[in-house]
Structure formats: structure tokens, C-alpha cells
Amino acid sequence: MSNLIEVRGLSKSYQKARGMFSRHTVLALSNVSFSLAAGQTLAIVGETGSGKSTLAKLLVGIEQPDSGEILLAGQQLNCADYQKTNHLIRYIFQDAARSLDPNQKIANILHDVLRYSTVLSFEQRERKIADTLKLLGLLNEHGNYYPHMFSGGQLQRVALARALILDPKILILDEALTALDPSLRAQIVNLLLELQQKTGLAYLLITNQLRLVRHIADQTLVLHKGISLDYGDTSAVFENPQHEYSRKLMKSIEY
Ligand SMILES: Nc1ncnc2c1ncn2[C@@H]1O[C@H](COP(=O)(O)OP(=O)(O)OP(=O)(O)O)[C@@H](O)[C@H]1O
Numbered sequence: 001m002s003n004l005i006e007v008r009g010l011s012k013s014y015q016k017a018r019g020m021f022s023r024h025t026v027l028a029l030s031n032v033s034f035s036l037a038a039g040q041t042l043a044i045v046g047e048t049g050s051g052k053s054t055l056a057k058l059l060v061g062i063e064q065p066d067s068g069e070i071l072l073a074g075q076q077l078n079c080a081d082y083q084k085t086n087h088l089i090r091y092i093f094q095d096a097a098r099s100l101d102p103n104q105k106i107a108n109i110l111h112d113v114l115r116y117s118t119v120l121s122f123e124q125r126e127r128k129i130a131d132t133l134k135l136l137g138l139l140n141e142h143g144n145y146y147p148h149m150f151s152g153g154q155l156q157r158v159a160l161a162r163a164l165i166l167d168p169k170i171l172i173l174d175e176a177l178t179a180l181d182p183s184l185r186a187q188i189v190n191l192l193l194e195l196q197q198k199t200g201l202a203y204l205l206i207t208n209q210l211r212l213v214r215h216i217a218d219q220t221l222v223l224h225k226g227i228s229l230d231y232g233d234t235s236a237v238f239e240n241p242q243h244e245y246s247r248k249l250m251k252s253i254e255y
Contacts (some may be wrong), residue, residue, distance in 0.1 A: 003035040009066035014166035016100040028054040041203040043213040052206045060091045087166035094175040096159040100147040107143030132165045174206040222246045
């Protein structure tokens with residue numbers, strides 16, 4: 001299986017203020033490597049501060065790495081390329097649904113995404129919006145709704161529509177399902193799995209919901225203080241973790 005994305009030796013540090021006058025360096029990510037193929041899901045797990053969001057930010061170009069490389073379909077990703085490639089990797093976070101502009105109809109929000117990143121005409125954008133709403137189990141009429149007119153589940157679908165309308169190859173779900181109640185989460189997970197089967201979309205699932213990881217992730221990477229401790233097939237990582245920290249993590253979180 002050829003890799004959609006390959007990450008090699010990615011490191012990132014931040015300068016943090018300590019008191020009024022001194023600063024210290026925090027190594028948020030240290031020499032992390034992994035790969036992800038089309039139609040696969042990789043879970044990134046680790047406690048708070050382990051570097052999960054930093055990794056996501058590097059992948060979508062919000063932050064630049066200190067060292068290491070990211071290869072997208074075999075091509076090295078450079079800062080200058082992000083404008084060209086930002087439709088290939090999309091990022092959806094915990095409050096994505098709430099971050100929709102309350103004063104704009106859904107169709108306008110989706111038009112804006114397409115206007116910014118494509119050269120499609122108005123009619124082509126209209127068609128793409130209708131297709132995407134349908135893909136997410138929404139109706140064409142929903143384009144005329146404002147965000148507050150949707151239920152929680154529908155709103156999550158709208159947030160997914162905004163992320164998927166550019167036909168990305170990789171979707172990063174950063175705690176995107178954490179706040180949902182269990183039945184809604186199950187609905188959205190089923191939808192994600194269906195979409196993956198239909199389109200070959202790859203997911204980078206950032207979460208500590210280990211039951212969910214076990215259910216949908218093909219591979220799992222355990223991050224601790226920015227270091228990749230365990231990485232491999234989910235069943236192997238869960239059943240035979242190589243590091244004591246991973247063993248404790250698997251036990252400490254109820255699933
Ligand atoms: N912009 C920043 N400036 C300074 N330090 C940062 C910055 N972003 C992250 N860090 C530090 O880098 C480390 C990793 O943070 P990161 O947010 O990636 O962890 P995380 O695993 O996503 O945590 P959480 O689950 O709480 O979001 C932490 O020590 C954090 O304080």
C-alpha cells in the first residue's frame with residue numbers, strides 16, 4: 001500500500017516565558033515519524049501536553065517544524081506549498097461546529113471555502129455544495145439554514161461538509177468527536193467510516209477515547225512528552241505495548 005503521507009523525524013520546540021525575564025525551551029515534538037495510506041486511520045494518543053496538537057498544526061502548516069520532513073504523495077512539503085496543498089489535508093477540531101459564523105447561511109460559508117481555494121464558477125460551486133451536503137446526509141435546503149437552525153448532529157455534519165468540500169485526502173480529527181454524546185458520536189463515526197469506504201479518505205484521529213481508537217484506527221501512535229513511544233498496528237499497540245508508559249495509559253483510561 002503506497003503512503004499518502006510520510007512524516008520523518010519531525011521536531012518542534014517553543015520558547016516559553018518563565019517569570020518576567022527568563023524564557024525556556026519546550027520540546028513539543030521530538031523526532032516523530034509515521035506514515036499513513038489512503039483509506040487508513042492512524043490514531044495519535046497521549047496525555048495533555050504530549051504534542052498531539054503541535055503535530056496536527058505542523059501537518060496543516062499552521063506551525064513550521066524545526067527539523068524533519070513531511071512527504072505528501074512522495075513530494076516534500078515546503079512552507080511555500082501550503083497554499084497549494086491546504087485542500088489536501090484538512091483539520092477539524094473539537095469546537096468546529098461552534099466555530100461556524102452564526103450570521104451566515106451554510107451555503108455562503110461553503111461558497112467562501114470554494115471561492116478561496118478553487119477557481120470554480122458560481123454554478124460549479126452550487127453543484128459542489130449540493131453534492132457535498134448530500135454526501136454528508138444533509139438536504140440541499142439546508143444550504144439556506146443558519147447554524148443555529150441545526151441540531152447538534154446536523155451541525156457536526158455541516159462542520160464535516162466544510163472540511164470535506166475541497167476533496168481532501170487526509171482529514172485530521174483533533175478531539176473532534178470528544179464533546180458529542182455517545183449516540184451522536186456513534187452516528188458520526190458510522191458516517192466517517194462510510195465516507196472512508198466511499199472515497200478512500202485517510203483519518204488522523206487525535207483522541208484519548210481508547211474505545212474509539214480500538215474500534216476505528218488501523219494504526220496507533222502513543223506520544224509522551226513529544227516522543228513517539230509505541231507505534232504500529234492498533235491491536236499490537238493495545239495488546240503488547242513496548243513501553244511502560246503506554247501500558248499504563250492503556251490501563252488508566254477506561255474503555
Ligand atoms: N504556541 C506555543 N507556545 C509555547 N508552548 C507551546 C505552544 N504550543 C504548545 N506548546 C507546548 O508544547 C507542548 C505540547 O503541546 P500540545 O498542545 O501539542 O499538546 P497536546 O498533546 O495537544 O495537549 P492537549 O491535549 O492539552 O491539547 C506543551 O508543553 C505546550 O505547553
